[in-house]
Amino acid sequence: MLIIFIGPPGSGKGTQAERLCQRLGIQHLSTGDMLRATIAAEADLGVQAAGCLQRGELVPDQLVVDMVDETLAQSPYAEGCLLDGFPRSLSQAEALDGLLESRQIGISQVLELEVDQPELIERLLARKRPDDTLETIKNRLQVFQNQTSPLLDYYRQRGLLASVNGNGTVDQVEDRVQSALASQSNVSEH
Ligand code: AP5
Numbered sequence: 001m002l003i004i005f006i007g008p009p010g011s012g013k014g015t016q017a018e019r020l021c022q023r024l025g026i027q028h029l030s031t032g033d034m035l036r037a038t039i040a041a042e043a044d045l046g047v048q049a050a051g052c053l054q055r056g057e058l059v060p061d062q063l064v065v066d067m068v069d070e071t072l073a074q075s076p077y078a079e080g081c082l083l084d085g086f087p088r089s090l091s092q093a094e095a096l097d098g099l100l101e102s103r104q105i106g107i108s109q110v111l112e113l114e115v116d117q118p119e120l121i122e123r124l125l126a127r128k129r130p131d132d133t134l135e136t137i138k139n140r141l142q143v144f145q146n147q148t149s150p151l152l153d154y155y156r157q158r159g160l161l162a163s164v165n166g167n168g169t170v171d172q173v174e175d176r177v178q179s180a181l182a183s184q185s186n187v188s189e190h
Contacts, residue, residue: 001026001080002105003181004087006151007113008144009137010120010127011166012173016113017084019174020181026080029071031064031088038067053131056139058088058147065095072099089147093154109184110155111177113166117141 001024005013014030021028035053039046045063052059068086071077087093100107120141124132131140155161162180166173 001108002100003082003108004110004155005082005084005113006110006148006155007166008115008117008120008148009140010124011113011115012170013084013113015170016166016173016177017082019170020177021082023178024080024082026082027077028084029068029077029081029086030084031067031086032084034067034071035059035064054136056131056136056143058143061089061091061095064088065092065099068096069099072103072105078103078105087151090150090154093151107155107158107160109162109181110160111180112152112161112163113173114163115166119167 003020003024003026005017007013014032017028017030035049039050039053049059049063064086068083072081083096087096121134121137124137125134131137152161162184164173164176164180166176
């Protein structure tokens with residue numbers, strides 16, 4: 001099983017991914033979390049990525065594609081996972097198609113989390129992660145609009161996209177996520 005979450009910064013991808021992965025017994029693969037771990041380890045790669053995160057820009061495609069490729073090669077991920085924050089551009093989506101095809105894994109469903117912009121900004125300013133400054137948030141929202149939102153049509157045309165209203169409480173959104181998945185026959189709880 002492979003589920004993809006797409007949504008702007010602050011839409012609740014990470015929050016809902018944790019709950020859903022626990023419920024379905026699948027792995028949570030967040031490229032943002034992986035990049036922050038790389039930066040914390042201060043590897044050379046981390047230095048390159050740190051500037052991108054600080055500015056709210058995407059890191060180079062090949063960096064995240066390689067990270068996802070290596071992770072999908074590990075046993076629990078190959079058996080079922082939720083991609084949170086990847087793919088984030090059409091070129092990443094095409095690279096993912098290649099990775100999945102070589103492993104004979106199909107995409108079960110793509111879920112879009114839709115949240116009003118003022119609510120996104122309010123949530124992120126309240127969290128205070130290093131890239132949650134107003135200037136960087138605005139850039140991250142613009143990057144989502146320009147580079148990530150074209151993925152919605154990409155998956156809609158393949159009949160894989162379901163849109164979920166991400167406004168409201170975490171529990172309310174969780175209920176909507178479950179309803180959206182329940183309407184998809186190849187996504188079932190363990
Ligand atoms: P990433 O870590 O993926 O950040 P993001 O997409 O900007 O998303 P966030 O983590 O900010 O929000 P979220 O939607 O997960 O919401 P969350 O649940 O955390 O990426 C960071 C950076 O890494 C990127 O800018 C880029 O530089 C780089 N990067 C990552 N992936 C990449 C890729 N594939 N290619 C290139 N570069 C990449 O919730 C946010 C806050 O809201 C939390 O405080 C939460 O408690 C709260 N909240 C959640 N739901 C609700 C609710 N319903 N009501 C009230 N509060 C809520």
